[in-house]
Amino acid sequence: MVNWLRKIPLLRTNQNRNHKSYYYRLIWIGCLSACIPIILIGGVYYYVFNSSLTEDINNDTRSSLILFKERVERLMEEIELESHQIATDPLIHDSFTLNQFNNRIMNHLEILEKFKVKKTENSFIDEIYYYNTEYNFALSNEYGFIKGGSFKYIKDVEKVMDEQPKVGWKYLPVADDEGYISYFRKLPVLHTTSSQGLLVIQVKKELFQDYFPSQEHITSLVLDSQNNMLFDQINGEKHLYTESVLNKIKESKSNQGTFYADNQNGNETLYVYDIVPRFDRIYLSMVQKSSITELTQFFRWMILSSVLFFLGVGILLTFYTTRRAYSPIKQLLNYTKSLNEESVMNDQKNEINIIRDSLSNLNKEKQKLRNYQEQIEPTLKEWFFQQILDGNFTINNQFYRQCKQYNIPIKKQYVAMVINLGSYEDKMRIEDGDKPILLYAVRNILMELIDNEQCYDGIDLNNAENNLIAIFHFEEDLINDEIKEKLHQTAAQLRDVIRKYLSINTSIGVGNVYKGVIGVSHSYKEALEALKYRLYKNIDSILFIDDLEFSKKKGMFFYPREFETRVLDSLKVGDIDQAEKTLDEFIKATASFESYNSIYQCFHLLLSSIILSLEKKGNSVMDIFEADLFGELKSLHTIDEINKWFKEQLFPLYQRLNDDTEFSPGTLSVKQVCQYIKENISEDITLSQCADMVNLTPSYLSRLFKKEVGINFRDFVLKRKVEKAKSLCIESDTRVCEIAEAIGYSERNLNRLFQRYVKMTISQYKKEHR
Secondary structure (H helix, E strand, O other): HHHHOOHHHHOOOOOOOOHHHHHHHHHHHHHHHHHHHHHHHHHHHHHHHHHHHHHHHHHHHHHHHHHHHHHHHHHHHHHHHHHHHHHHHHHHHHHHOOOOHHHHHHHHHHHHHHHHHHHHHOOOOEEEEEEEEOEEEEEEEEEEEHHHHHOOHHHHHHHHHOOOEEEEEOOOHHHHOEEEEEEEEEOOOOOOOOOOOEEEEHHHHHHHHOOOOOOOOOEEEEEEOOOOOOEOOOOOOOOOOOOHHHHHHOOOOOOOOEEEEEEOOOOOHHHHHHOOOOOEEEEEEEEHHHHHHHHHHHHHHHHHHHHHHHHHHHHHHHHHHHHHHHHHHHHHHHHHHOOOOOOOOOOOOOHHHHHHHHHHHOOOHHHHHHHHHHHHHHHHHHEEEEEHHHHOOOOOOHHHHHHHHHHOOOOOOEEEEEEOOOOOHHHHHHHHHHHHHHHHHHHHHHHHHHOOOOOEEEEEEEEOOOEEEEEEEEOOOHHHHHHHHHEEEEHHHHHHHHHHHHOOEEEEEEOEEEEEEHHHHHHHHHHHHHHHHHHHOOOOOOEEEEHHHOOOOOOOOOOHHHHHHHHHHHHHHHOHHHHHHHHHHHHHHOOOOOOOHHHHHHHHHHHHHHHHHHHHHOOHHHHHHHHHHHHHOOOOOOOHHHHHHHHHHHOOOHHHHHHHHOOOOHHHHHHHHHHHHHHHOOOOOOHHHHHOOOOOOHHHHHHHHHHHHOOHHHHHHHHHHHHHHHHHHHHHOHHHHHHHHHHOOOOHHHHHHHHHHHOOHHHHHHHHHO
């Protein structure tokens, strides 16, 4: 028996289960960990769901009551309006002043006809009758003219006439027995003496039943201002509400409300009311708390079943995952036994002690690895910092351990500085093998400058893409302005030393200051972004992203198409000087955008247009792209570099490629004509005159000119005259008449020419560009 009991895990002796004590603890802890959250979540979910469902029932009850009230009120108002229209009819009013009205048959027929029309117009009206107390007769929609003693509803008339109210809804004895509710109005309407007649409209009570809420758990009713029942779903029973409930509704300052109270049976009930202020009618819906409980009963069982189900699943998963989790420990213990580690394995030791002893044997190897790590730590630190700069890191315990390992403060203020060496000319004379040496020299210069300063808490240096990256960290209480001032001073000293001793221009980009080491990647990206602003800043400059972002211009972007056209026209005719001047104007227009992407795109478009122009002139595309023009343009970082590249590289290349076609007879003739136009711009130049000059027919010269230049002869002459006029407007104070004379036009024709090509008058152009 004892041996059998020992087979039960929880009843084993301490000696037999020492090696698995933590296994059973894991099972118990896992079961508790699974059960407690599920029970708590189930309880919270039940509370929240029950509250939500109760709130939904309340809202549904209120919505049903509002819809019921609107429908019933609309119907009752229609009946009341019909009654008022009949009562104020002149014929009804005069019936109490005309002599012998009981004998006026035609008037009787007219009144009955009005009753018939009203009944036909409103399907809810079942009967309308008029009673005259002076002559004791009635006019009924059903019976016509009838004496009072023979009238079916004479008791109802007497009951109404004996009571004080002059108008209202009421259940009258005879009509109530027939299932009618009556709306009465004493006549005449505007008479101040005692009433002389009565107008009654009868409506079937059952018609109002269709408007009551359809939900079985909702009971609704309508009370008048005297708390008399008008319509209900409970057949007049009052056990669902008490006088205290009605008094609470009357005393309420709000016309709508919801509250809980006990009914006459002592059951807690939800009351939802809506009062019509004009008539003091009360619309009341009631839902017993027991009905709400019944509606939620199914969901309670469903939630309980779900909790039990998840508890079972959680316990099963706990056993399964515990066995899986304990499997490596078991394998480790078995492996330790197989190694005959008697010093480690002991019957009095549990799993944790055995593992601890096993791990202690690895401590010697750990010390060896630590010594090796100390030797390679500087290289690993640079690699780790490069991961931070690139944003390739995850914020977790491992990240913070590495920061601590490499002595990288976590909560300091960090800022990145990127140092880029060399302008376009510098890079042309620096060989690739010299770049690492230059970066090493700059690194040493920067470290010497930092050593002489006391405000820096530390610095780390990395190389990336031929740039030197300096990562500064400062104390947390140092304000940004002081940091920025000190960085600017250090950057200026570094720039001056490099220019003095290495004869190299330097561009330095500085990002924003961030608290915490995780902000280094943002600061680094901002520093690289700041370097892009070299495109329209000086090459020898220090660029802070904070200053540059605030100075960005925002506005409409317009590509300088006019200057592009003028550059192409000048290149086509071989006028390199004019092309360079126009390029300067093109650069001036694009530089005003102060946007890196916009300016680069403008130069790419200009380069594309020049290549397309060469292709149209018959040059080989392979010859054009062999030079990798777009790659060269992308390597340039400032407008000055781009300007020099266009003038010193691209324009000569264009001229050289164009030489293959320039020396044909047709090309030489067109070039001669263009030169003639340029030198005689003040004359009246004609196509025939130029054709005679080059011994060609006018038609052939026109076709040849269109092919070589891209535009027809007349447009070329007019554009040259416009360009000449523009230059005179900008470069001198020449009057309009003198400008017109200089290009061989009258002042009037010059203005027309300007309107056509420049879209403004010459005076407006002078005012805008001077």
